[in-house]
Amino acid sequence: MKTDPLATPVLFIDDELAMRVSVTQWLQLAGFAAQGFETPQPALDLLTPDFPGVLVTDVRMPRMDGMAVLERALERDADLPVILVTGHGDVALAVEAMRRGAYDFIEKPFEPDHLVAVIRRAAEKRRLVLENRGLRRRAAGGGGIDSKLIGTSPAIAELRRDLIDLAATSASVLIHGETGTGKELVARCLHDFGPRGAKGAFVAVNCGAIPDSMAESELFGHEPGAFTGATQRRAGKLEHSSGGTLFLDEIESMPLAIQVKLLRALQERTIERLGSNKQVPVDLRLVAATKIDLLDLSEEGRFRADLYYRLNVAELHIPPLRTRTEDIPLLFDYFTAEFATRHGREPRPLEPADIDALLAHDWPGNVRELRNLAERHVLSVGRSGVAGLLRRRTLGGEAAASPRALADQVDAFEKRVIEQALDRCKGDIKSVMDLLDIPRRTLNEKMARHGLDRTRFLPKG
CATH class of the missing domain: 1.10.8.60 (Helicase, Ruva Protein; domain 3)
Known part of the structure; x- marks a missing residue:
């Protein structure tokens, strides 16, 4: 029987001829590239670290039983899905096998459709595992992440490792870094080395550069007639980035009213253009960046705490x-x-x-x-x-x-003094306030102006 060369391979081991033939034929009819084996070794010989399929094995077999097959298969690849077929008296044994890494077990007699459903789930898991491996290899290889985030220091090496781990996920990421450290570059790497990089757009928005009066239209779009000068429909940045990644730089500059609307869009996965009541679905990954501590801003009522926690699913810190x-x-x-x-x-x-x-x-x-x-x-x-x-x-x-030469020198001195205080106080804002004898709002404003993030000074570990 011919099978699709792109179909998921399934290796089925059973010493009973009738069972082996019937199950193999049923799996082939279901669209799998199934092969039957009377003994385990020929099937095990086909297993490579990146074998793109599923192994199904009977438990009770002469010479090598299903538990031994499981052990040898997982030695080749610990993430390989192995499904055990058990008799009625072998259920306890199968449960033990799952503790050792088996994907699932099926008890005889079984419905063929049930077996197919279990194999389909296992095949999907295998596909995702291999896809993530491929992303990691491409990122770590020549022309990959090393050529984007350049450096041999331990800090940049750690950033590359963390970035690759996060790139394979769809989690929201909050990037911390001083002005000029490369926050947009890191955000773009999250996009390029993730699954959205090949199919979706990377859309970058500097929140600090958008006038408050234009923020809603810029991010959510508008309909004709929504405001003076709106002559035609325009998709906003959230809609434009659907299928890809939206990068919001200087997120701390976003007006509170827009933060409310952004939070709802992220929760509902829909947006409304300005001047419309129609819900437009969006599928985007959000990456935000800041040079100051958003939690401090939220405590002052200048940034919504609920949006902060929505953004801060994962963090990346770029070293100065x-x-x-x-x-x-x-x-x-x-x-x-x-x-x-x-x-x-x-x-x-x-x-x-x-x-x-x-x-x-x-x-x-x-x-x-x-x-x-x-x-x-x-x-x-x-x-x-x-x-x-x-x-x-x-x-x-x-x-x-420059007529601002003296002002520049004063600014540089002020920044250095605050940095030293943050370092001495291990990032504790109250201690810094006491040490420098300035109120919290003044300290926060100066830290924002100088691009200082207290999280950089927190104790490690």
Whole structure:
């Protein structure tokens, strides 16, 4: 009998000829690529770590029983679905087998449709397991996650591992990171290395850049005539990202009224365009990013706690560049090669003084600042190098020409003092307030302005 080459393979082991033939034929009629085996070894020989099917075996067989088959099959792949077929007196044995990793058991005599239903469920589980494995391999291979999130530091290696684990899921993710650390890049990796990357759009929205009066229309869309100037229907960002990923950067800037509507959309999986009563279904994965502690904002009534808990199903923390100095030369080299190609220039080699200057700088703008410096290095004329560019930036040139030079220095000093207080107090806001003698609202506003997140200073573990 011909079977679909793409059908799920099912290996059925039973020493009784009549049972073996009838079950194999029934499974083939049900659409499976079923094969029957009188003894276990030929079936076990077909099992590879990525065998894309299901193993079904009788329990009572000479030479090697079903329990031994289960053990050997799971040695090859611990996630392989193994279904046991048992006699009436073997139920207790089958229950023990499930404790050891069997997917399910079926008691004789059984209805063929019941067997087919159990195998279908097992096959679907197997498909999902293999799909996630494939995603992980593609992400970890050449041109994968290592080429997107560059660095060898323990902090960035941990971020890559956590990201790949979360990418395979559909959970909402809240990304914490200072300005310039690459929050959108991390969000895009969650999309690209997940199942939605191949079929859905990645839609990025900076909540801080949308005027409050336009936020509802921008996110939820509108109908013609919904407001002055609305001449035609427009799909909002939530609708546009259906099937893919919606990234909301600076989520802390979203107006409270829009937070209510967003929460309902996430719960109901539907939206209403402005000026319409029609429910439009949406299927999206939400990734949000913030540079401050949303829980603190919620305690002040400036961010909805229920939305915070909806967003914060899983968290990713992006380390600031100054905490992973071993990655700075590698990143700078990567960016200079990129800009040299873009501008048709030869990459300029780094001198020892350049590397010292890169490592000594505290990078308040994080990776974005480093990338900008790399482009300036590629385009610069003369032999001043990186050290000279940084020196001109801080002691003359841009800084000296700016009337805000003193304000910039005061801001940098203020940020450093608050960072040191957060570090000393292990991220405890009340202790920081007492240490610096400032009220909570003032502290929160300053932390928001400087892109400081208290969670970065919390004790590990």
